[in-house]
Amino acid sequence: MNSFHPPQRxxxxxxxxxxxxxxLEALGRPTIGHLDPxxxxxxxxxxxxxxxxxxxxxALTLPISxxxxxxxxxxxxxxxxxxxxxxxxxxxxxGGRMKENVERCGATAIMVQxxxxxxxxxDKLRQALxxxxxATLVAFVxxxxxxxxxxxxxxxxxIAREFDCMTIVDGVTSVGGIELALxxxxxxxxxxxxxxxxxxxxxxxxVSFSERAVARIQGRxxxxxxWFLDMKLILGYWGEGQTRxxxxxxxxxxxxxxxxxxxxxxxxxxxxxxxxxxxHHEALKAGLEAMGMSxxxxxxxxxxxxxxVSIPEGVDDASTRSALLQQFGLEIGAGxxxxxxxxxxxxxxxxxxxxxxxxxxLSALESxxxxxxxxxxxxxxxEAASGVFND
Amino acid sequence: MNSFHPPQRxxxxxxxxxxxxxxLEALGRPTIGHLDPxxxxxxxxxxxxxxxxxxxxxALTLPISxxxxxxxxxxxxxxxxxxxxxxxxxxxxxGGRMKENVERCGATAIMVQxxxxxxxxxDKLRQALxxxxxATLVAFVxxxxxxxxxxxxxxxxxIAREFDCMTIVDGVTSVGGIELALxxxxxxxxxxxxxxxxxxxxxxxxVSFSERAVARIQGRxxxxxxWFLDMKLILGYWGEGQTRxxxxxxxxxxxxxxxxxxxxxxxxxxxxxxxxxxxHHEALKAGLEAMGMSxxxxxxxxxxxxxxVSIPEGVDDASTRSALLQQFGLEIGAGxxxxxxxxxxxxxxxxxxxxxxxxxxLSALESxxxxxxxxxxxxxxxEAASGVFND
Numbered sequence: 001m002n003s004f005h006p007p008q009r010x011x012x013x014x015x016x017x018x019x020x021x022x023x024l025e026a027l028g029r030p031t032i033g034h035l036d037p038x039x040x041x042x043x044x045x046x047x048x049x050x051x052x053x054x055x056x057x058x059a060l061t062l063p064i065s066x067x068x069x070x071x072x073x074x075x076x077x078x079x080x081x082x083x084x085x086x087x088x089x090x091x092x093x094x095g096g097r098m099k100e101n102v103e104r105c106g107a108t109a110i111m112v113q114x115x116x117x118x119x120x121x122x123d124k125l126r127q128a129l130x131x132x133x134x135a136t137l138v139a140f141v142x143x144x145x146x147x148x149x150x151x152x153x154x155x156x157x158x159i160a161r162e163f164d165c166m167t168i169v170d171g172v173t174s175v176g177g178i179e180l181a182l183x184x185x186x187x188x189x190x191x192x193x194x195x196x197x198x199x200x201x202x203x204x205x206x207v208s209f210s211e212r213a214v215a216r217i218q219g220r221x222x223x224x225x226x227w228f229l230d231m232k233l234i235l236g237y238w239g240e241g242q243t244r245x246x247x248x249x250x251x252x253x254x255x256x257x258x259x260x261x262x263x264x265x266x267x268x269x270x271x272x273x274x275x276x277x278x279x280h281h282e283a284l285k286a287g288l289e290a291m292g293m294s295x296x297x298x299x300x301x302x303x304x305x306x307x308x309v310s311i312p313e314g315v316d317d318a319s320t321r322s323a324l325l326q327q328f329g330l331e332i333g334a335g336x337x338x339x340x341x342x343x344x345x346x347x348x349x350x351x352x353x354x355x356x357x358x359x360x361x362l363s364a365l366e367s368x369x370x371x372x373x374x375x376x377x378x379x380x381x382x383e384a385a386s387g388v389f390n391d
Numbered sequence: 392m393n394s395f396h397p398p399q400r401x402x403x404x405x406x407x408x409x410x411x412x413x414x415l416e417a418l419g420r421p422t423i424g425h426l427d428p429x430x431x432x433x434x435x436x437x438x439x440x441x442x443x444x445x446x447x448x449x450a451l452t453l454p455i456s457x458x459x460x461x462x463x464x465x466x467x468x469x470x471x472x473x474x475x476x477x478x479x480x481x482x483x484x485x486g487g488r489m490k491e492n493v494e495r496c497g498a499t500a501i502m503v504q505x506x507x508x509x510x511x512x513x514d515k516l517r518q519a520l521x522x523x524x525x526a527t528l529v530a531f532v533x534x535x536x537x538x539x540x541x542x543x544x545x546x547x548x549x550i551a552r553e554f555d556c557m558t559i560v561d562g563v564t565s566v567g568g569i570e571l572a573l574x575x576x577x578x579x580x581x582x583x584x585x586x587x588x589x590x591x592x593x594x595x596x597x598v599s600f601s602e603r604a605v606a607r608i609q610g611r612x613x614x615x616x617x618w619f620l621d622m623k624l625i626l627g628y629w630g631e632g633q634t635r636x637x638x639x640x641x642x643x644x645x646x647x648x649x650x651x652x653x654x655x656x657x658x659x660x661x662x663x664x665x666x667x668x669x670x671h672h673e674a675l676k677a678g679l680e681a682m683g684m685s686x687x688x689x690x691x692x693x694x695x696x697x698x699x700v701s702i703p704e705g706v707d708d709a710s711t712r713s714a715l716l717q718q719f720g721l722e723i724g725a726g727x728x729x730x731x732x733x734x735x736x737x738x739x740x741x742x743x744x745x746x747x748x749x750x751x752x753l754s755a756l757e758s759x760x761x762x763x764x765x766x767x768x769x770x771x772x773x774e775a776a777s778g779v780f781n782d
Contacts, residue, residue, distance in 0.1 A: 001440070001657075003413070004433050004650050006423045016643060019422045022394070027644060028419025031410045031592055032397045033722045042395050049392070065594065066457035069639040070619045077617075100618045195640055201422055203456065203594060203642030225616050226468075227491045228461045246727065248460040249586055251594030252407060253418060254645065259395050266392075331424045336637065 009325075010352070012361055013333030014145050014306060015173070016195035016202045017349035019257075023200050026260035027253050034250040042259055043238065043250075049262035050206050053175055053198075053270070054190060056182035060231065061208040062238045063194070063258055065251050068172040071191030071205025073101055074229040075168045076139075078209075078217045079189055082106030085135040087128050087165070089120040089156065093146035093337045094170055098139050105225065110135060116338045117308065119301040120151040122159055129163040138165045142180070143173040145196070146336040148308040148345065149297045150178060154185040161186055166213060172196060175206070176265050177277045177305035177349060188213040194254075197277065197305055199350025200261035203254050261350075277304040280353040283388040284346065287362040290384035291369075291376045296343055305353065307346040308339065315374045317341050323371075328364040358385055400716075401743070403752055404724030405536050405697060406564065407586035407593045408740035410648075414591050417651035418644050425641040433650055434629065434641075440653035441597050444566055444589075444661070445581065447573035451622065452599040453629045454585070454649055456642050459563040462582030462596025464492055465620040466559045469600075469608050470528060470580055473497030477528040478519050478556070480511040480547065484537035484728045485561055489530050496616065501526060507729045508699065510692040511542040513550055520554040529556045533571070534564040536587070537727040539699040539736065540688045541569060545576040552577055557604060563587060566597070567656050568668045568696035568740060579604040585645075588668065588696055590741025591652035594645050652741075668695040671744040674779035675737065678753040681775035682760075682767045687734055696744065698737040699730065706765045708732050714762075719755040749776055 011018045032039055043062075050061050064071045076098070080086060084107040088098045091114040102109040112128045114120050120140050129135060138160040142153045153169055160167045166188040174180045177197030182190055188210045195202035209217070209231065217224075217231055224230040228248065236245035265273060281304030285295060288309055296308040311317055317334065321344070324330045333345035346361060362381040369376050402409045423430055434453075441452050455462045467489070471477060475498040479489045482505040493500040503519045505511050511531050520526060529551035533544045544560055551558045557579040565571050568588030573581055579601045586593035600608070600622065608615075608622055615621040619639065627636035656664060672695030676686060679700055687699040702708055708725065712735070715721045724736035737752060753772040760767050 001436055001654060003417060003654065004420075004436070004647055006420050006647070007427075007429050009421070009423045009427065011422065011424060013424055015640060016422050016424060019644075024419045024421065024644075026394060028415045029395075029397050030400070030415065031402065031407050031586075032400045033402060033404055033407060034593065036398075036400065036716070036722065038398050045392055045395070066461060066619065067639045067642065070457060070461075073617060073619045097618065104614055104616050104618055193640070195422075201642065201644045202425065202640040203645055223495055225495050226464060227488065227495055228457065228464045248458045249406060249584070249593040251458065251592070251645070253410075253415075253592045253648075254594055254642070256395055256397070257644075263392060263394065325427070331427065 008329050010330050010357060010360060012347050012352055012357060013331045014345045014347050015193065015349060017199050017347055017352040019201055020199050020261060020264055020351050022264060023257045023260045027201060027257040029256055031252050034252055035244060035246065039252065040244055042255060046255060046259050046262065049259065049266060053262055053265055054182045054208050055180060055184065056208050058182065058208045058210055060214055060235065063204040063206045065248060066205060067203055068191065068193035068205045070229065071207050072097065072170060073226065074207055074231065075189040075191050076101035076105060077224050077226045077229050078231045079137060079166065079168060079213060080105040080107045081220060081222050084137065085110060085132055086137040086139060087112060087125065087132060087135045089114065089125055089140035091118055091120050091147065091149055092116050092141060092144035094141045094144060117147045117149055117296040119149050120156060122152065122155045125156055126159050129159065129165065136165055137168060139168040141170040143171065143178065143303050145173045145306055147297065147339060148303045148306040149301050150303045153187065157186045166216065173303065173306055176273050178274055178303065182208055194258055194261065197349045198261045198265060201254060201257050203251065204258055277348060277353050280348045280358050281307065283358045283385040284348060284361065286388050287381035287385035290380035291366060305347060305349045308343045309346060310343055312374050312376065315369060315372060320368055320372065323368040324364055327368065330360060330364050355389060399720050401721050401748060401751060403738050403743055403748060404722045405736045405738050406584065406740060408590050408738055408743040410592055411590050411652060411655055411742050413655060414648045414651045418592060418648040420647055422643050425643055426635060426637065430643065431635055433646060437646060437650050437653065440650065440657060443657055444653055445573045445599050446571060446575065447599050449573065449599045449601055451605055451626065454595040454597045456639060457596060458594055459582060459584035459596045460488065461620065462598050463488065463561060464617065465598055465622065466580040466582050467492035467496060468615050468617045468620050469622045470557065470559060470604060471496040471498045472611060472613050475528065476501060476523055476526040477530060478503060478516065478523060478526045480505065480516055480531035482509055482511050482538065482540055483507050483532065483535035485532045485535060508538045508540055508687040510540050511547060513543065513546045516547055517550050520550065520556065527556055528559060530559040532561040534562065534569065534694050536564045536697055538688060538730060539694045539697040540692050541694045544578065548577045557607065564694065564697055567664050569665055569694065573599055585649055585652065588740045589652045589656060592645060592648050594642065595649055668739060668744050671739045671749050672698065674749045674776040675739060675752065677779050678772035678776035681771035682757060696738060696740045699734040700737060701734055703765050703767065706760065706763065711759055711763065714759045715755055718759065721751060721755050746780060
């Protein structure tokens with residue numbers, strides 16, 4: 001057995017995305033202690049960079065030391081108590097995972113279903129809240145990674161507030177890729193991931209809690225069922241005071257990486273990053289459509305950073321993805337859940353959202369599909385994509 | 392705000408320890424997908440390297456994608472159900488954390504207390520099991536990082552088996568530093584950390600479950616309260632089959648690092664690594680004693696990798712540690728819990744257990760203590776430590 005040297009890949013799946021070289025460089029710097037004064041300074045910087053990325057002044061804004069699904073669990077385990085009623089708007093895989101979380105807290109999940117590949121319908125949420133006056137929480141996914149649909153978080157949060165409900169919002173794939181404004185939209189609890197539009201390594205989950213959410217956590221009648229994810233304890237380590245109480249050993253090197261990725265985002269600026277994702281999505285879409293392929297999500301509900309494209313009739317899912325990987329080192333994603341075998345998910349996330357990647361993806365797809373005998377329009381994709389860039 | 396460049400440190404606290412340069416190099420390699428065939432191969436290698444490090448054939452041996460306290464929670468949340476009775480032998484901070492875990496599972500913790508700084512007393516465990524015939528689980532810490540005490544895991548597991556109880560063992564600080572043999576000792580569930588004697592970055596927690604433990608998990612009457620840590624779901628991703636079901640996005644780069652650290656351990660060989668820790672402990676101890684300082688834990692119960700030393704009368708804890716850090720870039724640990732302010736914890740873990748570090752630590756301590764006017768024997772430490780090395 002030898003040291004592992006990863007193959008060269010271009011990551012255009014649902015995440016991880018390609019990681020910025022600067023982030024990898026930061027990641028590999030020598031480890032220091034998690035209570036070192038210099039590390040505590042880094043934690044402060046990360047908090048303020050995260051507040052910028054999420055557009056929030058929430059004091060309780062920090063990265064959970066585990067992947068996005070632990071961030072999800074941190075939100076639910078801290079805000080939900082046994083017996084609570086939680087309305088969950090589901091339009092993909094991750095709404096289902098929310099349900100699992102609610103039920104494992106001994107609470108009741110009231111499911112509001114929308115088609116996979118569509119945004120959450122605000123009126124359905126309103127109806128559910130009218131029908132369930134005891135509900136105190138609303139949860140939904142802002143950017144559904146499993147389908148590529150974007151929901152109107154501002155409107156959904158407004159409806160929740162009308163019914164005096166707090167909100168838990170999944171923004172794993174939104175941060176850095178599309179407009180996001182926690183405070184303006186009134187999001188109470190938010191979790192995300194690092195390996196999507198931040199182009200950081202996977203393994204951390206930035207979360208943020210509003211003052212209302214913190215008050216709810218402080219006022220719980222029962223202890224949070226997870227010790228590791230108990231925000232009251234985590235606050236002792238991440239809090240404002242001079243003394244940082246040991247809770248767990250922070251993933252020091254991953255924090256170097258997150259800091260660098262957030263710095264890059266701030267250097268570019270949020271609006272520019274959002275526009276960059278939108279532009280490259282337009283080019284990819286133009287190319288895919290010129291080839292004769294179509295996106296699953298209606299145009300006004302599409303995420304630029306996650307493009308679910310229907311697999312053309314007669315084309316084999318797995319062997320196509322495998323050929324892209326083997327021949328071009330290009331990773332695109334498979335469909336998940338209800339969309340498994342029916343779509344590919346092409347990510348344009350963070351530093352993966354660049355012109356080189358768009359052209360590579362279109363050209364490689366054209367090459368592999370042509371070789372497999374699929375009936376696609378040839379030579380049109382590159383021209384269509386270039387047209388968008390040169391507009 | 393600029394890129395973060397960590398200060399130069401020598402890590403001789405309770406962990407993280409100095410990370411092998413080879414491990415940092417592996418960590419910073421380009422990220423690939425968590426379902427990439429090459430990554431799946433890496434997962435298989437990590438599993439078999441972990442089986443060697445833990446001396447087990449357990450099929451369910453893998454790193455949890457979060458720090459040691461999440462590994463602890465994975466063991467308790469999967470094996471404990473509401474209403475269970477769990478005997479916990481406590482002789483330091485981490486036994487207390489086990490109690491928190493048990494109670495948050497809705498179960499009863501039966502505490503068996505030993506003095507902090509001492510090993511767990513086997514007869515006390517036997518008595519507790521006689522007194523509590525409904526107990527089905529025994530939990531204890533093999534190597535108490537908060538005190539530096541080593542307990543006799545083989546004997547404690549044997550007693551648990553006599554009473555038909557399964558065992559959960561905390562080996563966060565043991566792996567790679569002292570003898571450890573999961574299968575020979577009959578440990579049912581085990582969790583550890585990467586940032587101690589493996590000299591890997593913090594953030595992962597290797598765990599291992601015996602067949603008996605897996606059967607108990609499969610036979611649970613209630614769902615595991617944590618979705619993120621549900622071993623039945625994690626098995627779908629880490630299992631033997633060809634299809635790896637997506638559960639969460641693995642911390643890909645941290646896994647590169649763990650692979651490299653485990654490879655280094657296998658290259659050195661377990662027995663040699665244990666001997667190296669023991670030798671450097673002897674030298675450090677000789678030096679500390681020559682200076683007039685004393686270790687807290689009795690000689691036959693001492694961990695070589697974690698040395699709790701009494702703070703000399705009249706010496707200020709915080710300002711001494713701060714001077715070591717400021718003047719020499721040397722990190723040693725503070726006391727925790729009952730030992731806060733009373734001891735320093737000097738780690739000799741993984742690649743931190745080397746001759747250079749021992750000499751640096753003794754010389755820096757002598758320099759700082761002398762400057763603060765403490766009454767310590769001067770010039771003797773270096774000679775005493777060298778004597779051990781040259782023996």
